Amino acid sequence: MDRATYIKKREECAQKIRATQDLASLPEITTTQRLVAYDDAEGLREFERVGEITVSPPGYYSMFTDYAQVLKDEYFQLFSDMNPEDAYRTYLITLRVSHGQETVSAGFKWDFIGTLRTGERFCAILHTIVKRRFRKCGLSSLLKLDEVELARSENCDFIQTFHETDNPHFSSIIIPNLKNRFVLHPGIKHKDELHTKGGFVHLRKYFAPIRNTDVIFKDGTRFESPDQNSEIIRHLLTFKHFPGKQIARIEGRGPRAGASPKSVIISKKT
Numbered sequence: 001m002d003r004a005t006y007i008k009k010r011e012e013c014a015q016k017i018r019a020t021q022d023l024a025s026l027p028e029i030t031t032t033q034r035l036v037a038y039d040d041a042e043g044l045r046e047f048e049r050v051g052e053i054t055v056s057p058p059g060y061y062s063m064f065t066d067y068a069q070v071l072k073d074e075y076f077q078l079f080s081d082m083n084p085e086d087a088y089r090t091y092l093i094t095l096r097v098s099h100g101q102e103t104v105s106a107g108f109k110w111d112f113i114g115t116l117r118t119g120e121r122f123c124a125i126l127h128t129i130v131k132r133r134f135r136k137c138g139l140s141s142l143l144k145l146d147e148v149e150l151a152r153s154e155n156c157d158f159i160q161t162f163h164e165t166d167n168p169h170f171s172s173i174i175i176p177n178l179k180n181r182f183v184l185h186p187g188i189k190h191k192d193e194l195h196t197k198g199g200f201v202h203l204r205k206y207f208a209p210i211r212n213t214d215v216i217f218k219d220g221t222r223f224e225s226p227d228q229n230s231e232i233i234r235h236l237l238t239f240k241h242f243p244g245k246q247i248a249r250i251e252g253r254g255p256r257a258g259a260s261p262k263s264v265i266i267s268k269k270t
């Protein structure tokens with residue numbers, strides 16, 4: 001990750017927390033990337049005792065007993081396309097805020113890293129949470145920087161995430177993706193979409209080659225992602241209620257000409 005960008009973002013978040021919580025001085029913010037589990041020839045190895053993570057609000061996973069099952073629940077298509085012979089790794093990115101004698105957990109993000117049968121390596125974002133007390137301070141953008149760095153260091157070809165269009169926090173969750181050149185992605189099916197009319201927006205960040213998509217809104221406005229992501233953000237913000245529901249469709253354009261494919265490093269089980 002570009003260290004200067006990370007430090008600048010962290011400083012901005014600290015300023016916002018100081019202002020919203022009326023603190024006498026700037027709090028200190030720390031993020032850590034922890035390898036929680038991986039599978040290898042010996043089977044699944046876990047570093048985190050199940051149940052130790054206690055910061056998630058009701059309705060969200062705070063512990064996993066079967067990481068592959070969670071991937072199946074959340075990313076039905078990636079799970080079906082995954083090469084079961086290849087090792088996977090699960091990371092927990094944690095976020096802590098310290099001020100004076102107090103250090104609290106302010107949020108976290110779970111990432112699942114696996115390999116498809118095509119050889120492409122992916123990072124699927126399982127859950128992102130910022131605790132209520134620390135919301136609207138840009139912390140999900142800070143977590144996003146860690147997420148991108150982790151996927152890059154794990155040699156991933158792409159990061160995949162999705163958001164429900166009726167999530168009341170839709171803008172706060174999609175904007176950090178768009179600012180980090182994620183593309184809105186067509187043709188992905190979430191398990192629930194097979195039974196309902198949809199209501200999900202899927203995104204990918206490709207490291208190389210970059211693939212562009214067209215995003216068409218219900219009012220007919222059309223933008224190219226990721227090059228016009230700033231315009232997409234501006235357009236989304238003109239809709240007061242459930243902006244994600246204003247996206248009519250997304251069309252793929254394929255790999256951008258001239259981009260060279262990245263070599264994939266795959267760790268095979270022996």
Ligand SMILES: CC(C)(COP(=O)(O)OP(=O)(O)OC[C@H]1O[C@@H](n2cnc3c(N)ncnc32)[C@H](O)[C@@H]1OP(=O)(O)O)[C@@H](O)C(=O)NCCC(=O)NCCS
Pocket residue numbers: 127128129130131134135136137138139140141142162163164167169171172173175176179237
């Ligand atoms: C979704 C969630 C993680 C967002 O976290 P957050 O740290 O409060 O996010 P913020 O509100 O600070 O917004 C993140 C970015 O979006 C921008 N943004 C959000 N709403 C905006 C608006 N109306 N106009 C302009 N920018 C906006 C912020 O400015 C920030 O960008 P920046 O860091 O570049 O300044 C948090 O609300 C949460 O945990 N919700 C419950 C769980 C959840 O829904 N998780 C997602 C499941 S997929």
